[in-house]
Amino acid sequence: MRIVGLTGGIASGKSTVSNLFKSHAIPVVDADVVARNVLRKGTGGWKKVVAAFGDEILQANGEVDRAKLGSIVFSDPQKRQLLNRLLAPYISTGIFLEVLKLWMKGCKVIVLDVPLLFEAKMDKWTKPIIVVWVDHETQLQRLTSRDGTTEEEATNRINAQMPLDIKRSKADIIIDNSGSLDSLNERFLDVLVQVNKPLTWIEFGRSRQGAIIAFASVFAGVICRKIL
Ligand SMILES: CC(C)(COP(=O)(O)OP(=O)(O)OC[C@H]1O[C@@H](n2cnc3c(N)ncnc32)[C@H](O)[C@@H]1O)[C@@H](O)C(=O)NCCC(=O)NCCS
Numbered sequence: 108m109r110i111v112g113l114t115g116g117i118a119s120g121k122s123t124v125s126n127l128f129k130s131h132a133i134p135v136v137d138a139d140v141v142a143r144n145v146l147r148k149g150t151g152g153w154k155k156v157v158a159a160f161g162d163e164i165l166q167a168n169g170e171v172d173r174a175k176l177g178s179i180v181f182s183d184p185q186k187r188q189l190l191n192r193l194l195a196p197y198i199s200t201g202i203f204l205e206v207l208k209l210w211m212k213g214c215k216v217i218v219l220d221v222p223l224l225f226e227a228k229m230d231k232w233t234k235p236i237i238v239v240w241v242d243h244e245t246q247l248q249r250l251t252s253r254d255g256t257t258e259e260e261a262t263n264r265i266n267a268q269m270p271l272d273i274k275r276s277k278a279d280i281i282i283d284n285s286g287s288l289d290s291l292n293e294r295f296l297d298v299l300v301q302v303n304k305p306l307t308w309i310e311f312g313r314s315r316q317g318a319i320i321a322f323a324s325v326f327a328g329v330i331c332r333k334i335l
């Protein structure tokens with residue numbers, strides 16, 4: 108199985124690229140969705156976070172007020188690190204289970220869309236690593252217009268992540284998304300060719316089909332030794 112890492116900065120266009128992969132029948136595990144699920148009311152992650160941050164981060168229905176928690180953690184690095192530490196084990200388990208489901212389905216190529224791929228050191232599990240890059244001005248403008256936030260809030264969020272230029276230097280494949288959606292679509296088609304290259308032997312060995320063949324070979328070997 109080939110596990111492609113997809114990362115970038117906030118609002119650099121990861122979800123837009125993820126949607127392109129999905130539209131070409133490549134399954135995507137979205138870490139933001141996993142992170143949302145592990146913070147649902149009553150889950151282990153929710154209990155830990157409420158114990159650490161108090162009832163004041165809750166809405167009347169008991170769900171976490173994400174905007175409120177966001178405004179706390181994106182303006183205070185220590186509180187953000189605390190939140191990351193509390194949720195990291197739940198998020199990585201959630202991602203692992205999603206990957207396992209796709210492995211059991213026999214998927215050969217999957218994409219992990221993880222905003223904090225490098226920060227959380229999950230890059231060692233993925234190859235190739237795609238970084239969606241944009242210039243700072245475009246990132247700020249897209250973030251403020253998408254989320255309706257002030258420039259200060261948007262800058263806090265951008266600064267909460269590893270600088271995008273450093274992520275870019277760690278990439279196997281760079282998608283520069285500073286231009287139009289048409290140029291993104293065009294660049295994506297090149298990337299799709301690279302992602303869909305035939306699997307290496309190692310990647311094939313990690314796929315469900317590879318595991319079945321390995322198991323069948325060992326089994327046949329044992330039977331042959333018994334017969335001969
Ligand atoms: C603080 C929370 C409640 C704010 O929720 P909100 O709905 O406003 O934002 P959302 O979850 O949609 O995230 C939007 C983007 O913010 C960035 N982001 C989220 N969490 C973090 C973080 N801890 N550090 C840096 N950037 C982050 C990512 O680029 C993400 O794509 C939420 O982001 C959260 O629970 N974060 C901690 C979990 C986490 O690390 N998520 C990232 C998945 S790897």
Ligand SMILES: Nc1ncnc2c1ncn2[C@@H]1O[C@H](COP(=O)(O)OP(=O)(O)OP(=O)(O)O)[C@@H](O)[C@H]1O
Binds near residue numbers: 115284
């Ligand atoms: N090439 C483009 N031209 C114009 N707008 C774009 C382009 N690419 C993405 N956008 C817009 O920019 C915003 C951010 O894109 P997107 O949500 O895909 O980013 P993201 O990296 O997934 O963000 P997050 O880190 O918050 O999950 C969205 O409103 C999206 O529609």
